[in-house]
Amino acid sequence: MQITITVNGQSQTDDVEPRLLLVHYLREWRDLRAANIGCDTTSCGACTVLLDGQSVKSCTVLAVQADGHAVQTVESLAADDGELHPVQQAFRQEHGLQCGFCTPGMIMATVGLLSENPAPTEREVREALEGNYCRCTGYHNIVRAVLAAADAGSDGADAEAAPGIGGRA
Amino acid sequence: MSILGTRVLRTEDPKFMTTGGVYTEDLVDERLTGAVYVTFARSPIAHARINGIDTSAVRDSDGVLAVFTAADVTDTATLRGMTRDINQEMTQTLLASDTVRYVGEPVAIVVTEQAYQGEDAADLIDVDYDPLPAVIDLHDAESDKTLLFPEAGSNTAVRYGPPQLDEHLFDDCEVVVSREIVNQRVAPAPMESRSAAAVWGEDGRLVAWIPNQGAQGTRAALAAMLKVSPDKVRIITPDVGGAFGAKFGADPEHALVAWTARRLGRPVRWSETRYENLMGMTHGRGQLQTVTIGGRRDGTVLAYRLEVLQDCGGYPRIGTLLPSLTLLMTPGTYAFAKVESAARSVVTTTTPMGAYRGAGRPEATAAVERAMDLFAAEIGMDPAEVRRRNLLPAFTEPRNNGFGALYDSGDYATALDRALEAAGYGRLRAEQVERRARGDVKALGIGIACYVEITGAGAESGDPHENATVEVHPDGSATILTGTSPHGQGHGTAWAMLASDELGIPVERITVRHGDTDLIPEGGGTGGSRSLQQGGAAVRQASQELLEVARDRAADELEVDARDLRFDVDRSAFTVAGVQQAAVSLADLAGKERLFVRAVFTAPGATFPFGAHVAVVEVDTETGKVELSRLIAVDDAGTILNPLLADGQRHGGIAQGAAQALLEEVVYDADGNPLTASFADYPFLSATEVPSFELVDMQTPTTYNPLGAKGIGEAGTIGATPAVQNAVVDAVSHLGVRHIDMPTSPQTVWRAIVSASEGNA
Amino acid sequence: MITSPFDFVTARSAEQAVALLGEYGDDAKLLAGGHSLLPMMKVRLAAPAVLVDIGGIDELAYVRLDGDDVAVGATTRHAAVATSAVLREQVPLLAHAAGLVGDPQVRHRGTIGGSLAHADPAADLPVALSALGGRVVVQGPAGRREIGADDFFQGYFTTALAEDELIVEVRLARRPGQGWGYEKFTRRANDWAIVAAATVGGRVSLANMGSQPVRALSTEQALASGSGARDAAALAAEGTRPGEDMHGDAEYRRHLARVLTRRALASAGVAD
Known part of the structure; x- marks a missing residue:
């Protein structure tokens, strides 16, 4: 069936099978392969993207359900000149990634979190990331990175750089 | 100033955070144009004879190009135990031929035009199974009541250790404690499941992209299964989404993907689901241990015995021989007078066992550290004090541990003292007393584990070694080729730091390449915490040798004696003493003639990192729920190259170690059906179950390599597991509990409390 | 997959x-x-x-005051229920339970109607609805009808919904300031409950203690006749038929039901 989805600001119309998962749509139809499939059971969050600004697991959303809606993926965060989004900067600075497989989903979950709660506590960060698994970091540096990104967003010096939905989209 | 030892951010990161890593499933490569998809039909039953397979319904399903069963796959190898001492009658064909021996064993291949079509079609394969009894319990397996391989005559695949145990081992002891403890089966569960893409070229050579821990080992395994010469196989390693020991070599599925590509003459791709991953990828640990410990009431341990019953799963793979590593490390950090150990590996109708972060050593540490607490509890002495009285004194010359391990250096008491001090051990014990006195529902537990482990152990062919090639380019950049195989560890940054330090080329201008067997034919890969101490040392050696080659060329260029040249690292150039203008850079020299050196670093032996972990838990005594509140770790892995990376390894290992103690377990029902075959059921650790970790620095350089480095990759899993388990037991010890098996799930802990209160401790 | x-x-x-x-x-x-x-x-x-x-039927996504009730549209997502100012003030138990469903991503997508229609006995919203004595408004070819929570759940993943009916609204009595308690026991934060206990206004309901949300009637009767939380909670497992799985056998679940009920009652302000 025919669907029109705006991905990272670009609208496109495609004819898809109803059972096509959003994550496969993004990977195969839009060539955006950062989001990964880690579990098939809505558990691990490696496929997390923003749908109308809210974090969702794109392995449990049908592409046809996203018809008429806006999707944002990690590919949209960095500026055209390569400058990293504050959340990305924080993940690098705090070594919040190792093998990288969970990272696109983890970063988008973080962007979603900080848009809803710009100044979370460590406990709130851990609870907000309960649906994003990582096997490498023990979550230690991921939590540090999220807290650092929140700090960077709260200093107010650079409103443009404030983490949040569409900060650089 | 040298950048070695400083916190250098990873050069790898921007890609992973912007466009994402290119994992095997992400590959876009023109050689894979027109690729078709493999889906495996897998056994839904743990143990059965296959009477027949009807594939007729599948062939009519949409998009199906081919269906293959064992009857078609006749030109591949039969797999046997990796060493000759393993029963060689326990054989495996790549697809099950007459018998299936675990749920998830591949029985047929379905090839479709599109990936989605494969799942539709695989459902339609009709296999006529004649069920046989499942063998799940290890004592059942050892009884040989039901044989998995009748032709083998036994379920025992191999035994290690002395044939007879010393019946007088504990004769001199005032106190002897013995019990069976479980080191449960867990799933490595890397975030990226298994995957492959394969195509045969017109030259008759295979190109296969496979997530792995060492392309060269994967090439060897794949070539052996396909019965082709290794030089007919090129393995390319894409980005790898974690491995943890389970991506060494190659699995039957990888070979079958390559086989299908050859059979159809088309490129073929395969990526497994998480269900398949949790049933099909090797599991780890899986030991039933009997520890016996004896000594005097003054805290001196006189004798210790470890008996291991190892679960092999349905076919003998690496896990079958890992008890030999457990035995090697039997006495751990202690100076016990008498020690002995023996192991037996038995097959069961479950997923085959392989390596998992630590691979045999965590099991040894868990056993002896649990035994120390059992002994301490029996004589009523503080577990820290019992440890102090029995630790080996500090040593700087290699010493044999009595089981063939040559510990290079160690200072175990200092590690323990630092961990206890950082934890505030005395205050914690005081708080524990207070809580108990006021009958707090939340009991406080403090657990200690001392460990020594083995890293960078030798390959089959001689002393441990690794190669590296360093080349400087005319534009002033450099490339490093390494035989290691990073999948998150950050070799791209670390190896660049080592070369940069020697050659004066900025880290960002150095590219590290790995994982292409045509480019790098030899290499030992990444595993067993070997990479820095061998692969990193090779990079440094190659860089130094490159400077010597360059020095001679620079002397010719400048027409001076090589001895008058000085290498100015800041300028990445040779200068002539006393002549300011006379200089030639490495880039200039590379412009005249290719400038590269390949070096092989060989270590005198394995190294033995050590440390001590302290865990603090709170146990809800009404529900049995455990909360890990603190984890303090001293991990001495010699000189640290990049604390950012080293700490990251420690964090990840600690979390996995804690996860085994707290949560994770692969569970089968009595019929051999896996109950934890998805992430909805397998309790993968999430961010809410662990605190931030407290790392304490300790660096005792080894003399075995010029970097002074030992391995750090597995320390966390080795120290954290028994520390957390001991803490849980400690929390409820005042209620009479002496032991709780892992995982310390709420129900298990609650039952231990209830049982103790009924006097059945 | x-x-x-x-x-x-x-x-x-x-x-x-x-x-x-x-x-x-x-x-x-x-x-x-x-x-x-x-x-x-x-x-x-x-x-x-x-x-x-039906996910796109915006007219079914709302939270509004309606007389003595709060009415929640069937396609209102868990995150909206959890953060609704109206619900947090008027029916805080429901908002709290919705905030514990799955993880943030799940709460951004899952809906109250979907969760109730799915009728997982281990899920948060069915047990919350049961404790709250809420009502489910369903629409079919003959129009709308209202089903009380006690009648709505009829077994494992089974409800009183006919095949041609859908949930359009959930109605809950306003209870500003009334004490409530919700104790969800899990191994990990984002797991389904091994057991959960919900209480408000003298009603007590348990999750995962049978094939559907189970009222702890003996506990309720004890409370009604003046028992304290401790004694009433001791009766919580009476009449329950918990299943067994790797997280807990029936005995452990009954024990948890008693412990969690007592804690939930304590949260609700019921004295021992």
Whole structure:
């Protein structure tokens, strides 16, 4: 069936099978392969993207359900000149990634979190990331990175750089 | 100033955070144009004879190009135990031929035009199974009541250790404690499941992209299964989404993907689901241990015995021989007078066992550290004090541990003292007393584990070694080729730091390449915490040798004696003493003639990192729920190259170690059906179950390599597991509990409390 | 993993959804957020031929005061329920329970109607509805009817909904300032409850202690006759028939039911 989805600001119309998962749509139809499939059971969050600004697991959303809606993926965060989004900067600075497989989903979950709660506590960060698994970091540096990104967003010096939905989209 | 030892951010990161890593499933490569998809039909039953397979319904399903069963796959190898001492009658064909021996064993291949079509079609394969009894319990397996391989005559695949145990081992002891403890089966569960893409070229050579821990080992395994010469196989390693020991070599599925590509003459791709991953990828640990410990009431341990019953799963793979590593490390950090150990590996109708972060050593540490607490509890002495009285004194010359391990250096008491001090051990014990006195529902537990482990152990062919090639380019950049195989560890940054330090080329201008067997034919890969101490040392050696080659060329260029040249690292150039203008850079020299050196670093032996972990838990005594509140770790892995990376390894290992103690377990029902075959059921650790970790620095350089480095990759899993388990037991010890098996799930802990209160401790 | 093939039709209103259900019969399933149905379809435990998408019916996504009730539209997502100022003030137990469903991503997609229709006995919203004595408004070819929580749940994943009916609204009595308690016991934060206890206004309901949310009637009677929390909670497992799995056998679940009920009652301000 025919669907029109705006991905990272670009609208496109495609004819898809109803059972096509959003994550496969993004990977195969839009060539955006950062989001990964880690579990098939809505558990691990490696496929997390923003749908109308809210974090969702794109392995449990049908592409046809996203018809008429806006999707944002990690590919949209960095500026055209390569400058990293504050959340990305924080993940690098705090070594919040190792093998990288969970990272696109983890970063988008973080962007979603900080848009809803710009100044979370460590406990709130851990609870907000309960649906994003990582096997490498023990979550230690991921939590540090999220807290650092929140700090960077709260200093107010650079409103443009404030983490949040569409900060650089 | 040298950048070695400083916190250098990873050069790898921007890609992973912007466009994402290119994992095997992400590959876009023109050689894979027109690729078709493999889906495996897998056994839904743990143990059965296959009477027949009807594939007729599948062939009519949409998009199906081919269906293959064992009857078609006749030109591949039969797999046997990796060493000759393993029963060689326990054989495996790549697809099950007459018998299936675990749920998830591949029985047929379905090839479709599109990936989605494969799942539709695989459902339609009709296999006529004649069920046989499942063998799940290890004592059942050892009884040989039901044989998995009748032709083998036994379920025992191999035994290690002395044939007879010393019946007088504990004769001199005032106190002897013995019990069976479980080191449960867990799933490595890397975030990226298994995957492959394969195509045969017109030259008759295979190109296969496979997530792995060492392309060269994967090439060897794949070539052996396909019965082709290794030089007919090129393995390319894409980005790898974690491995943890389970991506060494190659699995039957990888070979079958390559086989299908050859059979159809088309490129073929395969990526497994998480269900398949949790049933099909090797599991780890899986030991039933009997520890016996004896000594005097003054805290001196006189004798210790470890008996291991190892679960092999349905076919003998690496896990079958890992008890030999457990035995090697039997006495751990202690100076016990008498020690002995023996192991037996038995097959069961479950997923085959392989390596998992630590691979045999965590099991040894868990056993002896649990035994120390059992002994301490029996004589009523503080577990820290019992440890102090029995630790080996500090040593700087290699010493044999009595089981063939040559510990290079160690200072175990200092590690323990630092961990206890950082934890505030005395205050914690005081708080524990207070809580108990006021009958707090939340009991406080403090657990200690001392460990020594083995890293960078030798390959089959001689002393441990690794190669590296360093080349400087005319534009002033450099490339490093390494035989290691990073999948998150950050070799791209670390190896660049080592070369940069020697050659004066900025880290960002150095590219590290790995994982292409045509480019790098030899290499030992990444595993067993070997990479820095061998692969990193090779990079440094190659860089130094490159400077010597360059020095001679620079002397010719400048027409001076090589001895008058000085290498100015800041300028990445040779200068002539006393002549300011006379200089030639490495880039200039590379412009005249290719400038590269390949070096092989060989270590005198394995190294033995050590440390001590302290865990603090709170146990809800009404529900049995455990909360890990603190984890303090001293991990001495010699000189640290990049604390950012080293700490990251420690964090990840600690979390996995804690996860085994707290949560994770692969569970089968009595019929051999896996109950934890998805992430909805397998309790993968999430961010809410662990605190931030407290790392304490300790660096005792080894003399075995010029970097002074030992391995750090597995320390966390080795120290954290028994520390957390001991803490849980400690929390409820005042209620009479002496032991709780892992995982310390709420129900298990609650039952231990209830049982103790009924006097059945 | 991927579902079996199916046809996808979009309903723009409750009436249209009912008509589509009538048209396709038992070949059809309603899809709201999809976080109960799609995972089952991916493992092929469910394979409907037609999905009727009601997730886009905006007129069913609301939280509003309505007389003595708060009315929550069926396609209101868990995150909206959890953060609704009206619910947090008037029916805080429901908002709290919704905030514990799954993880943030799940709460952004899953809907209250979908969760109740799925009727997982271990889930948060069914037990909360049961404790609250809420009512489910359903619409079918003959119009709307209201079903009380006690009658709505009828067994494992089974409700009083007819095949051609859909949930359009959930109604809950306003209870500003009334004490309540919700104790969810899990191994990990994002797991389903091993057992959960919910209480408000003298009602006590348990999750995962049977094939559907179970009222702890003995406890309720004890409370009504003046027992303290401790004594009343000791009766919480009476009449329950908990299942057994690797997280807990029946004995452990009964024990948990008593402990959690006592803690929930304590939160609700019921004295020992």
